[in-house]
Amino acid sequence: MTDSSRNDGEQPLRGAVLGLGMMGRHHARILQTDPRVDFVGAVDPGGDRFRALRDPGLAFDSIDALLSSAGSFDFAVIAIPTEEHVAAVERLAGEGVSVLVEKPLAATSDESRAIINAVDRAGVVAAVGHVERYNPALLALRERLGQLGRLVLISTERTGPFPDRIKDVGVVKDLATHDLDLIRWLGGAPVEVVAAQTAHRMGRPHEDLVLVTGRLASDVPFACNVDWLTPTKSRRTRVLGERGMLVADTLTGDLTFHENADVPIEWDTTQHMRGVSEGNSVRFALQRREPLLVELESFWKYLQGEGEAPIVSLEEGLETVLTAEAVLSSARSHESVHLAGAAR
Numbered sequence: 154m155t156d157s158s159r160n161d162g163e164q165p166l167r168g169a170v171l172g173l174g175m176m177g178r179h180h181a182r183i184l185q186t187d188p189r190v191d192f193v194g195a196v197d198p199g200g201d202r203f204r205a206l207r208d209p210g211l212a213f214d215s216i217d218a219l220l221s222s223a224g225s226f227d228f229a230v231i232a233i234p235t236e237e238h239v240a241a242v243e244r245l246a247g248e249g250v251s252v253l254v255e256k257p258l259a260a261t262s263d264e265s266r267a268i269i270n271a272v273d274r275a276g277v278v279a280a281v282g283h284v285e286r287y288n289p290a291l292l293a294l295r296e297r298l299g300q301l302g303r304l305v306l307i308s309t310e311r312t313g314p315f316p317d318r319i320k321d322v323g324v325v326k327d328l329a330t331h332d333l334d335l336i337r338w339l340g341g342a343p344v345e346v347v348a349a350q351t352a353h354r355m356g357r358p359h360e361d362l363v364l365v366t367g368r369l370a371s372d373v374p375f376a377c378n379v380d381w382l383t384p385t386k387s388r389r390t391r392v393l394g395e396r397g398m399l400v401a402d403t404l405t406g407d408l409t410f411h412e413n414a415d416v417p418i419e420w421d422t423t424q425h426m427r428g429v430s431e432g433n434s435v436r437f438a439l440q441r442r443e444p445l446l447v448e449l450e451s452f453w454k455y456l457q458g459e460g461e462a463p464i465v466s467l468e469e470g471l472e473t474v475l476t477a478e479a480v481l482s483s484a485r486s487h488e489s490v491h492l493a494g495a496a497r
Contacts, residue, residue, distance in 0.1 A: 167226035177232030178205035193223035246275035258470030281470035287444040290401035301394025313386035323359025342371035
C-alpha cells in the first residue's frame with residue numbers, strides 16, 4: 154500500500170479494476186470520474202469490449218502487465234469470474250494492494266478461507282462487494298427497523314430473465330447471495346437453519362430457481378424466492394414486525410411502511426381485500442445515490458483508516474458462501490441443514 158492511502162485524504166488513492174464485464178465496467182466508470190481516485194488501469198484478457206475506458210492505453214491483459222505499468226498502487230476492485238478470485242487476491246495482496254472483491258467472495262468456503270488467509274498474511278485491507286447493502290431503500294429500512302417492534306419475518310424476492318453474462322455459477326451463488334447476506338444484515342443474527350428447493354429448467358449445469366426458508370439464530374424466520382425464469386424483473390425485501398411492515402423496492406429505491414392498526418372495516422365488499430383492519434401507509438422520501446458509488450466510498454474510507462466505515466468484511470462474505478453451500482446441500486438432500494457456528 155502506498156503512503157497516499159494512509160494520509161488525510163488530500164492525495165487521491167491509486168486504484169485499478171480487474172474485469173470489465175457487467176460490474177467491472179461500472180466500477181471503472183466511477184474510478185475514472187471520481188477526483189478521489191487516480192485510475193491506473195484495468196485488466197481483462199478480452200479487452201475493453203464495452204468501451205469502458207477513456208484511455209485505451211490503460212487496458213491490460215494480465216495482472217503482471219498492470220503491475221509492470223502502474224508500479225505500486227493502493228487498491229483494486231476484483232470483478233472477474235468467481236473461480237478466479239483466489240489467484241487474483243493472492244497475487245495482488247502479495248504486492249501490498251488492498252482489494253474489494255465482488256460478491257460472492259469465492260466459489261467455495263475453502264476458497265473463501267484461502268482469500269482470508271492471503272489477506273491476513275499480506276496485512277492489506279479487504280472487503281466484499283455486496284452492493285445491495287448500499288441501496289438507499291435498504292439503508293433506510295435498516296435504520297427504521299425499530300419502528301416495527303419485534304420482528305416476525307424477513308422475506309425477499311429477486312426474480313427476472315436469465316442474464317447471458319453468467320457462466321460459472323447458478324442462481325444460488327450469483328443472485329441469492331445478495332439475499333442471504335441481506336437476511337443476516339437486516340436480522341442482526343447468523344443464519345441457523347435453511348431448507349431449500351432448486352430447479353433446473355434451462356438445460357444449464359447450474360440451478361436457475363431456488364426457494365429458501367430458514368431461521369436466524371435470533372429465532373426470526375425468513376424466506377427467499379430467487380430465479381432466472383421470470384420474464385419481469387422484481388427486487389423486493391419485506392420485513393414484517395408486530396407493529397407493521399417495511400417494504401423496500403431496490404429497483405426504484407422506494408421504501409414503504411404499512412402500519413398495523415385497529416380500524417375496523419365496515420364495508421363488507423372491501424374487507425376481503427384489506428383484511429379486518431388497516432393502518433396508514435407511508436412511502437418515504439429518500440435521497441437516492443448510486444449504491445455502487447456509496448459502496449466504493451465506504452471502502453475508500455475504510456482503506457484510509459476509518460474503522461467504522463460500513464464495509465462487508467471477509468468473514469461476513471465467508472458466512473454468506475457457507476449459507477449458500479448449505480442451501481445447495483439442502484436442495485440435494487431434501488433435508489434442513491443447520492449452520493450454527495459454521496463460519497467460525
